[in-house]
Structure formats: C-alpha cells, structure tokens
Amino acid sequence: MSVRLTRRPLSVSAAVAELDRTGLGGVVVFVGRVRPDRSARGRVVALEYEADLAMARRQLAVLERSARRRFAAERAVVWHRLGTLGVGEISVIIGAAGAHRAPAFDATRYLIEELKRSVPIWKTDRVRPGRRRRRRPSPRRERSSG
C-alpha cells in the first residue's frame, strides 16, 4: 500500500520503482501537473493545495485498497502534493500494476476519478494580475491536468 500526502516534490521514478515488481506485466502511471492557464483575475502562476489531512489520508487508503480489490491490481500508488506549486510542478501521481495492462489501466483511472470526487483536497489559484481575457460563462475549468 502506498498513499502519500506530502509537501515534498513527487518523483515519477520513485513511483515507478514502488510499482515495479518482477512478474507484473502491466504498470501504468498517471502524472498530473500544474498547467499554465488564465483565470478571470489574471494569469495562473501557482496552485495552492490543501487538505483535511486526517480525512484525506483515511479516504486515500480506502480508495487504494478498493482499487486493488476491484480491479485485481497487485500494487498501487496514490501520491498527492500539498502546499504551493508552480506551473509545471507535479501535483499528483497515481499508478497501478497488475499481471496485465487492463487491471493497471482500470485501477489508475478509477483512482484519479475517485480522488477528485471524494477526497477532501482543494486547490486555489494564485494569479498574477494582468490583462483580463473575456470568457464565456462556462463550468469552471480544471487548472491542472490531474
């Protein structure tokens, strides 16, 4: 089991190493990063991530166990960064490994979708005020690829 909520930078190679075991034929890793973007208030230069720590840790652990059981993934990582992240920094790494590709893909997709839906983690834009771009009213766009 590998669940992390940390203020330290996340490492893709460390996540792959955590998942990589001889005999597991499929390893999938999803990496979410802070995107350069614009909001109504200016250019996004950073995202600030926070969590209800106790609940988020508990919920991530539940999700990780659930993903392994549901999709027969043998290993999984669910790592999320907290604090202020600049554009390009990694905010989340989700991964899963199984005997074949299907359990690894399915578990990874499940984990990122459920994390976004049900884990008490929030992000707030930090913007550099500038020329505002007029935007049509639309649902709020995500600021990271995660």
Place this chain on the structure above:
Amino acid sequence: MPSAPSVVRIHLFAAAREAVGASVLVWALPARGMPAEALVRRLAAEHPKLRRTLRASRFVRNGEYLSDLKARIRPGDEFAVHPPYGGG
C-alpha cells in the same frame, strides 16, 4: 478536575476559509449543543460572504460526514465545512 469543554471548533477550508478570513472559528456552545443546521445558519448570518459556499458544501462532525443536519453539535466536537473538492 478538568472542566468539560464548552466550545466547538469549526474548521474552514479553501473557499470557506477565504470567505471568512480564518481557518478555524471557536464558538461557545450551550451544554446541550445545537443542531448542525442552526450552526450553519449562524455561520451564514455572521459571514455573509460564506453563504454561497455553504450552499455547495458538505459538513463533517468529528471526521464523519453529516447526512442529517438535524444532528446535534455538542461542546468538544470538531465541525468542518468542506467546499466541493478539487484535488488532482
């Protein structure tokens, strides 16, 4: 002998924290407590900027989601306002 707690701590995150300008509020409560819905109404009355966020939020008592806002919040409880999540 230590005295019984007489306050509730209200934890505010993200948009809720920004609307109030504080991450924790400490409120005195009567010994019998108060229904969560009354506490939420008082939050809205004291912090008008919080109203929109409250309408979209989930509420948590002692680490568990409240499915019934008639549940009582008692002195010593930890109450939290969870705006819509945005991890990833």
